[in-house]
Amino acid sequence: xQEKRWYSIHHEEVSKxxxxxxxxxxxxxxxxxxxxxxxxxxxxxxxxxxxFEMLLSQFKDFLVLILIAxxxxxxxxxxxxxxxxxxxxxxxxxIIGVIQEYKAGKAMEALKKMAAPEARxxxxxxxxxxPSRELVPGDIVLLEAGNYVPADLRLVESLNLKIDEAxxxxxxxxxxxxxxxxxxxxxxxxxxxxxxFMGTVVTYGRGKGVVVSTGMHTEIGMIAKMLESYDxxxxxxxxxxxxLGKVLGxxxxxxxxxxxxxxxxxxxxxxxxxxxxxxxxxxAIPEGLPAIVTIVLALGMQRxxxxxxxxxxLHAVETLGSTTVICSDKTGTLTxxxxxxxxxxxxxxxxxxxxxxxxxxxxxxxNKEKIDPSKDSSLSLLLKIGALCNDSSLEESGFExxxxxxxxxxxxxxxxxxxxxxxxxxFTKNDLETLMPRIGEIPFDSDRKRMTTFHNTPEGIIAxxxxxxxxxxxxxxKIYRDGKVQPMxxxxxxxxxRINEELSSNALRVLAFAYRPFDKLPEDTSFxxxxxxxxxxxxxxxxxxxxxxxxxxxxKCKKAGIKPVMITGDYKNTAVAIARELGLIEGNSRVITGAxxxxxxxxxxxxxxxxxxxxxxVSPIHKLKIVEAIKKNNHIVAMTGDGVNDAPALKMADIGIxxxxxxxxxxxxxxxxxxxxxxxASIVSAVEEGRTIYSNIRKFIFFxxxxxxxxxxxxxxxxxxxxxxxxxxxxxxxxxxxxxxxPALALGMEKKEDYIMEIPPRKPEEPIMDKKMKxxxxxxxxxxxxxxxxxxxxxxxxxxxxxxxxxxxxxxLIFGELLRAFTSRSETESIFKLGFFTNSFMLLxxxxxxxxxxAVLYIPSLNKIFDTVFLSAKDWIYIIVFGLIPFASAEISKxxxxxxx
Numbered sequence: 001x002q003e004k005r006w007y008s009i010h011h012e013e014v015s016k017x018x019x020x021x022x023x024x025x026x027x028x029x030x031x032x033x034x035x036x037x038x039x040x041x042x043x044x045x046x047x048x049x050x051x052f053e054m055l056l057s058q059f060k061d062f063l064v065l066i067l068i069a070x071x072x073x074x075x076x077x078x079x080x081x082x083x084x085x086x087x088x089x090x091x092x093x094x095i096i097g098v099i100q101e102y103k104a105g106k107a108m109e110a111l112k113k114m115a116a117p118e119a120r121x122x123x124x125x126x127x128x129x130x131p132s133r134e135l136v137p138g139d140i141v142l143l144e145a146g147n148y149v150p151a152d153l154r155l156v157e158s159l160n161l162k163i164d165e166a167x168x169x170x171x172x173x174x175x176x177x178x179x180x181x182x183x184x185x186x187x188x189x190x191x192x193x194x195x196x197f198m199g200t201v202v203t204y205g206r207g208k209g210v211v212v213s214t215g216m217h218t219e220i221g222m223i224a225k226m227l228e229s230y231d232x233x234x235x236x237x238x239x240x241x242x243x244l245g246k247v248l249g250x251x252x253x254x255x256x257x258x259x260x261x262x263x264x265x266x267x268x269x270x271x272x273x274x275x276x277x278x279x280x281x282x283x284a285i286p287e288g289l290p291a292i293v294t295i296v297l298a299l300g301m302q303r304x305x306x307x308x309x310x311x312x313x314l315h316a317v318e319t320l321g322s323t324t325v326i327c328s329d330k331t332g333t334l335t336x337x338x339x340x341x342x343x344x345x346x347x348x349x350x351x352x353x354x355x356x357x358x359x360x361x362x363x364x365x366x367n368k369e370k371i372d373p374s375k376d377s378s379l380s381l382l383l384k385i386g387a388l389c390n391d392s393s394l395e396e397s398g399f400e401x402x403x404x405x406x407x408x409x410x411x412x413x414x415x416x417x418x419x420x421x422x423x424x425x426x427f428t429k430n431d432l433e434t435l436m437p438r439i440g441e442i443p444f445d446s447d448r449k450r451m452t453t454f455h456n457t458p459e460g461i462i463a464x465x466x467x468x469x470x471x472x473x474x475x476x477x478k479i480y481r482d483g484k485v486q487p488m489x490x491x492x493x494x495x496x497x498r499i500n501e502e503l504s505s506n507a508l509r510v511l512a513f514a515y516r517p518f519d520k521l522p523e524d525t526s527f528x529x530x531x532x533x534x535x536x537x538x539x540x541x542x543x544x545x546x547x548x549x550x551x552x553x554x555x556k557c558k559k560a561g562i563k564p565v566m567i568t569g570d571y572k573n574t575a576v577a578i579a580r581e582l583g584l585i586e587g588n589s590r591v592i593t594g595a596x597x598x599x600x601x602x603x604x605x606x607x608x609x610x611x612x613x614x615x616x617x618v619s620p621i622h623k624l625k626i627v628e629a630i631k632k633n634n635h636i637v638a639m640t641g642d643g644v645n646d647a648p649a650l651k652m653a654d655i656g657i658x659x660x661x662x663x664x665x666x667x668x669x670x671x672x673x674x675x676x677x678x679x680x681a682s683i684v685s686a687v688e689e690g691r692t693i694y695s696n697i698r699k700f701i702f703f704x705x706x707x708x709x710x711x712x713x714x715x716x717x718x719x720x721x722x723x724x725x726x727x728x729x730x731x732x733x734x735x736x737x738x739x740x741x742x743p744a745l746a747l748g749m750e751k752k753e754d755y756i757m758e759i760p761p762r763k764p765e766e767p768i769m770d771k772k773m774k775x776x777x778x779x780x781x782x783x784x785x786x787x788x789x790x791x792x793x794x795x796x797x798x799x800x801x802x803x804x805x806x807x808x809x810x811x812x813l814i815f816g817e818l819l820r821a822f823t824s825r826s827e828t829e830s831i832f833k834l835g836f837f838t839n840s841f842m843l844l845x846x847x848x849x850x851x852x853x854x855a856v857l858y859i860p861s862l863n864k865i866f867d868t869v870f871l872s873a874k875d876w877i878y879i880i881v882f883g884l885i886p887f888a889s890a891e892i893s894k895x896x897x898x899x900x901x
Contacts, residue, residue: 006212007183007192011156014210020138022156022210025122034136041135041151041214043224119150135211143196143207152218153196153209155179160205160444162412163196166331168219168644169569169619173339173414173509173544174203176446188594189219189619190569199644204391204412222621223648240768241293244701248708255712256281259719266722293697296748300693308677309686310660316672318697319655320690322636323562324761326683327627327649329641330568330575332659334582334680335544339413341386341421342545343508345499346538347378347481353421356548358394358407360423373425377483380425382538385513386418387429388436389453389464394419394429414509417542418466436462442527452531454521461518463530469500469539472512476536480515485535492536500539507577508541543574546582553681554583560687561760565630567615567623567639567649575616584613594618597625605629623649634765640675640683642667657683684757692752694762700744701768703824706777707740707817710784710886714809717785718792724802726792726809728867734856735814742845743821749841750825772827772897776890780820783889788813791882807857807868808879814853815883818846823890830891 006014015022026034071087119132122140132150135141141153149163155177162174169190181194189197196209198218215221256277263273300317304310311317331337338357343350344364351371355362363370364379373379392411409416419429436455444451450467465472473496479488496512503510514534522529557564566584568575572593579585591614597605606629615626623639627649630637639646639653642663647670650656658671659678668674675682711732718726727735769777791812795805822831825839837843856866863869871879 004212005186006152006154007187007195008185009154010182011154011179011194011210014154014212015156018138018210018212020140020210022140022208023122024125025140026136026138027124031123031134031136031139034138035134038136038214040133042133043221044216120147135214137211137214139211141209141211143202143209145202145204145206147202149196149198149200149202151198151211152213154212155194155196155207155209157208158205158446159207160446161202161207162204164201164203165190165197166337166643168197168200174412177205177207178446179207179209188569188617190617220644223644244768252281252712255716259716262719295745296693296697296700299748300689304673304686304689305676307685307689308675308679308682309689310674310676311672311686312674313672316655317690318694319636320638320673320687321692321694322761323638323655323687323690324635325563325565325630325637326557327565327567327623327630327637327639327653328680329643329646330566330570330578331544332642332678333640334550334566335546335578337544338409339417339509339542340545341417341540341542343503343541344379344382344421344538345496345503345541346382348495349378350499351379353424355420355424356545358409358416358420359405360394360407360420362421362424364425373427378480378538380427381480381515382513382540383418383422383425383427384432384436385464385466385515385537386511386540387422387427387432388438388455389451389466389513390415390418390429392416392419394423414511414542418511418540421540439521440525442525442530445527448527448531450527450531452527454525459517461521463516463518465514465516465531465534466511469496469510469512472514472534473497473536475531476514476534478533478535480535480537488536496536496539503539503541505573506541506543507571507574508543510539510541512539513537543577546578547680549679549681551582553684556681556684556757557687558583560684560757562687563613563635565613565615565626567618567626569618570616572616575614579614589613591616594622597622602629602632606632609633621648624652627652634763636761638683640680642678657686688752688757691756693748695753695756696748696750698768698773699750699824699827700747702773702777702827703747703821704740704744705769706780706784706820706824707735709777709781710788711735711813713781713785714788714813717789723789723792723796724805726788726806727813728806730866731806731810731868734852734866735810735817740817740849742849743818743842744845746839746842746845747821747824750839775897776827776893779889779893780886784813784816784820784886787816787882787885790885791878794878794882801869803867804869807871808875810866810868811853811857811871811876812879812882814849815879816886818849819883819887820890821846823887823894826894828894828897830894832891 004017009017011022020026068087117132118129119135119139120127120129120142121135122128122142123130127142135151139151140156141150143149143153143161155161156179158177158179161177161179163177164174175190175193177196178193183192183194196207197220198213199220213219213221216225260273260277264270297317301311304317328334336357340355340357341353344353345351349366352365353362354365364373364376365371371379373383392409392413392415394416395408395410396405407420409419422429422432436457438453439456439461440454442452444467448467449471450465452463452465454461454463465475473493477488478485479492480486500510500512514536516530516532516534554564564584566575566579566582572591576585576591579591585591590608590612592608592612593615594617597615597618600608602625605625609626609629610633615622618626623646627637627639631652631654636655637653638655638657639649640657640659641647641650642659644667646658646667650658650667650670655673656667656671657673657675658667660668660674660676661678663671663674663678673686711727714726718724788809792805792809795808796802800808821842822836825831825834825842856862857868857871
């Protein structure tokens with residue numbers, strides 16, 4: 001029953017199938033039986049993981065398991081301090097992960113909120129108000145302006161009924177409904193004019209419908225199923241860090257095992273070798289890396305907020321930087337979602353109307369010259385008819401955006417555009433209605449396709465009519481030209497039809513305007529008597545225009561190597577016109593519709609998607625398929641949107657971006673990022689920030705890994721050549737967690753390179769460590785090893801104690817790494833060119849790390865914990881000399897790398 005194509009069945013047949021009565025509705029008893037059978041009219045989400053399950057999932061990471069193992073071994077070896085520090089890191093990361101996961105997946109709750117709390121139904125032959133969750137198939141629901149549609153309905157009556165379906169289909173204009181239409185073939189969601197959908201809003205007229213689908217069987221329910229069935233994928237950075245962690249983990253375990261075997265072979269006690277192996281494991285794993293990545297991403301989130309982008313999930317910051325395709329909904333995202341009159345034709349002249357959205361500010365341009373509408377009798381009359389034959393009004397929103405007032409339309413957006421156009425000519429609706437009050441009307445009718453109002457004017461009673469151009473033209477016998485009424489000639493008709501075709505071909509919604517004077521109000525005010533022998537005045541063309549900032553943002557996207565794609569539920573000609581104005585398509589670029597998509601296989605769609613920039617008249621499931629097809633071509637996809645229909649695609653995309661002002665709760669909850677100003681241009685700013693953050697993440701990963709690999713080589717080489725272990729596990733932990741952490745954070749705050757938005761996006765498969773970075777890590781690690789083992793050997797041969805020799809190695813390693821942090825600020829540019837003082841965070845971070853070193857060396861209680869000894873000024877001379885070796889090698893290697901790459 002739930003799967004029928006109800007739009008292809010006459011409503012009388014629908015009532016028979018559902019065993020209901022259109023006038024009397026269901027009985028209360030029958031409704032209760034059906035409620036038991038079909039269940040409540042509500043959306044049901046799958047049960048999410050418990051807090052305990054989320055907590056357990058945080059310990060699946062390979063590096064985390066190795067750290068836990070190292071901690072356990074440390075306890076058995078008596079190194080309690082090491083164990084506590086490692087466990088604290090693991091627990092902290094787990095808590096952060098659980099919090100993020102708990103906050104995610106709230107889209108279902110937002111979907112539930114969209115359902116109307118109550119509905120007016122006919123039961124037992126009388127009108128009743130019942131909770132919408134208790135509606136069942138067969139219920140007869142009454143609709144009127146302002147109502148949310150409580151379930152999917154097959155309409156049985158419609159009186160001037162218009163429903164705003166933008167949140168579900170992307171259609172920018174409320175859809176006129178007609179209960180008497182029957183469709184004989186499968187049609188897209190947005191064209192089903194005999195059907196009303198759960199969660200949409202009635203904007204005009206009245207209607208009655210029979211419930212055909214409830215709960216998860218509604219169109220919104222289908223979207224909910226898609227949301228629940230799709231599992232979130234890991235971001236490129238998450239994948240790369242996990243791959244890196246596995247490599248480091250496996251390598252560290254192999255080296256630990258190898259070192260253990262060498263030690264046993266050399267006759268070193270098992271206990272000591274266990275501790276040496278643990279020391280090596282600790283040295284291999286960058287324990288502070290997850291925490292630093294998290295902090296840097298969080299700081300990036302804060303910077304993005306200042307640029308009107310609210311990022312909900314940390315890793316989305318990095319994903320933005322690698323985005324290669326941005327799929328955008330049209331209505332309200334690339335366009336203003338405000339119907340605007342842009343063209344006016346009267347007395348043989350075509351005028352351009354400037355201005356943005358609902359702001360009553362704009363000019364009238366004729367032949368590139370600004371004109372005064374009040375001095376143009378034809379244009380003035382045209383605008384006055386548009387404002388008076390109208391049920392909408394313009395209001396201030398009650399708040400200001402920046403220094404500008406904001407406005408809204410109360411009523412139909414198309415009629416609102418006419419009111420705004422008149423205001424631009426200083427003809428306000430209130431003033432016009434005071435001068436020419438309405439004394440009667442013939443309401444708009446979808447069959448007649450026109451509307452008429454009667455007004456008492458100083459010249460007598462006048463009937464103003466607006467409607468479809470072809471209809472109004474057929475009803476007109478005369479034409480108003482430059483203040484005079486003349487008979488309508490054949491040339492006049494041909495010119496009007498030509499202009500109408502021209503405007504329509506540019507995706508404008510065109511209305512015609514006419515009038516008829518009367519000496520007094522006729523007794524017979526039927527449309528047959530009134531709407532004849534009209535005097536034609538002109539045409540007005542309207543469109544939901546592009547955002548000016550979107551045009552510039554698309555240019556920047558293309559310059560940055562990012563492909564912008566429009567995915568809309570609107571008609572093809574409208575989508576093409578907007579796309580051309582935005583600069584999305586040029587020449588004869590191909591545009592695909594939802595109907596064409598249905599005939600393509602997944603492979604065909606994936607292949608075609610490489611060359612398609614505009615998809616029109618698509619449904620929610622189509623959006624999902626498009627995003628999936630683009631991702632098959634190894635693209636990192638960002639999807640923007642504001643409606644319920646966008647939610648599944650937002651979730652499937654690598655990063656979903658919702659509109660903060662016009663966006664539905666469903667879109668906001670599903671998205672990874674929300675634009676607080678609904679400005680497409682803010683996406684470009686967010687991408688720029690994301691690229692900068694990824695670049696900085698590379699810098700501190702380079703810094704940390706070169707330090708950690710150096711620590712591995714230092715211990716491993718020392719074991720191979722028969723030297724004592726130069727560094728103790730607690731010293732290595734101190735290095736990796738605290739001493740390295742502050743400079744690494746400072747690298748995360750490095751300013752963006754000037755060319756960051758002029759290079760193509762990196763390939764998704766591109767590793768964090770490319771060939772150039774690997775060479776630099778190898779160079780740094782080798783020279784760091786030479787430096788530390790050199791100073792350690794010098795200390796041992798100077799008859800120092802093993803504690804002092806290790807202190808030499810410890811202090812030199814920290815000093816060398818702090819200098820290394822400065823060289824890591826750029827992979828190719830010299831620090832002498834960048835300047836030592838151009839990153840204040842680096843100065844602060846290295847200074848703090850150096851103070852921590854001094855604390856370990858010169859505070860007696862810390863000496864015991866870290867096995868260090870007091871160093872004299874003379875000792876520091878040797879430490880500084882050996883510590884400069886890695887710094888010098890880094891700067892010299894950059895010279896060769898610049899020449900080769």
